[in-house]
Structures are given as C-alpha cells and as structure tokens.
Amino acid sequence: MYRVHLVVGVGSLLLFLATGAYMLFGFPELYQQREEIRMMYRATHIYLLMSSLINLMSANFISRVAADLHPRLSSIASLLIVISSALLAAAFFIEPQEYLIDRPITFWAVVFLLAGVLVHTILNTLMLRSKRN
Secondary structure: HHHHHHHHOOOOOOOHHHHHHHHHHHHHHHHOOOOHHHHHHHHHHHHHHHHHHHHHHHHHHHHHHHHHHHHHHHHHHHHHHHHHHHHHHHHHHHHHHHOOOHHHHHHHHHHHHHHHHHHHHHHHHHHHHHOOO
C-alpha cells in the first residue's frame, strides 16, 4: 500500500494546488456573490489538503508498522483513506455547483478518512505494545 498512498497523496496534493488555482482565477464566476457556495468550495479545497497529507503520512508510516499485525485490516483501512481522497475530489466539483447543503459526498469522505485513520492508529498502538512485550 506504500505506493498507492504515495501516488494518491502526491496526486491529491497536486489537485489541491490545481483547485486553488481554479478558485483564484474563476471564483467570481463560480459563486456569483453567494458566500455559502464560496465557503463550500473553500472547505472542500482544505479537505483535499488534509486528505493528501494523511495519504503521504500513511505512505511513510503505516506500511512499516500496521501491516505487520493485521495485513487485511490494515489494507481495508488504507483503502478507506484512498477512497476518501477520490470522494473529496468529486465533492469539490459536484456539491457546490449543485448547492448541496447536506454535502453527502463530503460527509462520507470524512467518515471513511476517520475510520481509516482510527483503524491504523489502533493497529499501530497494538503493534507497538506487542513489540515492547
């Protein structure tokens, strides 16, 4: 999963930069003076950064520790993190334009990201404790 996290992390970071440029050059036309839509774009833009950073950290840490204890559970957690990046990319382009206040794509992306990070954290904690004993 090292390479997957690395590729998704770098790709998400590039997408973060691209969406920043997209907002910088096209924002007045995008949100047409509706601040709530502007905030939806900005929030998802920052979520993309969060997702890319978590994927980059996962590439460097998770592959070395958590996969040793429960490889299948670690793979599922990594998959959740990777899927969340794809969902957040989709959410950036879909939800503000459709004016979806509930933001279901973003909601599930953040839930997947949270679940993946929590599972990896638990596995890493268990792994470190088992190495001490």
